[in-house]
Amino acid sequence: MSGHSKWATIKHRKGAADARRGKLFARLIRQVEVAARAGGGDLDANPTLRTMYQKARDASVPLETIERAIKRGTGELEGVTYEPFTYEGYAQAGVALYIEVLTDNRNRTSSEVRALFRAHGGSLAEPGAVAWQFRRGGVIAVARSVDEEELMLAALDAGADDISDEGDTWRVTCPPGDLAAARAALEAAGIGIESAESTMLPTQVVPVTSNDAARAVLRLVGELDDHDDVQDVYANFDIPDEILQDLAASV
Secondary structure, rough: OOHHHHHHHHHHHHHHHHHHOHHHHHHHHHHHHHHHHHHOOOOOHHHHHHHHHHHHHHHOOOOHHHHHHHHHHHHOOOOOOOEEEEEEOOOOHHEEEEEEEEEEEEEHHHHHHHHHHHHHHOOOOOOOOOOOEEEEEEEEEEEOOOOOOHHHHHHHHHHOEEEEEOOOOOEEEEOOOHHHHHHHHHHHHOEEEEEEEEEEEOOEEEEEHHHHHHHHHHHHHHHHHHOOOEEEEOOOOOOOHHHHHHHHOOO
């Protein structure tokens, strides 16, 4: 398993801890609200909202909380208007970062994100400078206890592109537009899903073999990920497992 994939697993576990603190709930509720504002409150007619709704339910966000977020998005309830946009930049060692944001104050968020890059030896880049190094994809995490052959057959039938061993889980990838159908097909085959999301996958990775550089990269990624307005941070680093294990608890 690559260092990038292992860090994705660490992030997933951190997300579970964030949920207990309420941080992840707030992030998911904001995503639901924005999706409803952009495409309406009908789950059947708004695939983005359907994806965000399922993601929130997977994280155990209460149903009534999700429904209120949808109503704020459609204007049935009063709410704050959030603007979606992205940042692109580089961390140390030439690691590319692609950051998705929802904010009600773009100037404030821009200033704070820029300050985080400066504090950790990174730099913001022009739009398009980094985006080409990632592609959108659907990713489904399945418990490692599932038999590989059984999963392989079910995933192929579900239209998956690939299956990889991520240590504690299997990772199934598929085209982003097929995520809901692939998830439903796996569940229909009796395969339990740990998580399913549309994400950005790096098309190439950058090896980071220095402890100091790895620490700076992970701290920047971690602080960006902790920012209230940041929804997702995607990076293309590949850090050796032994360095990740040494640093994961401290970033």
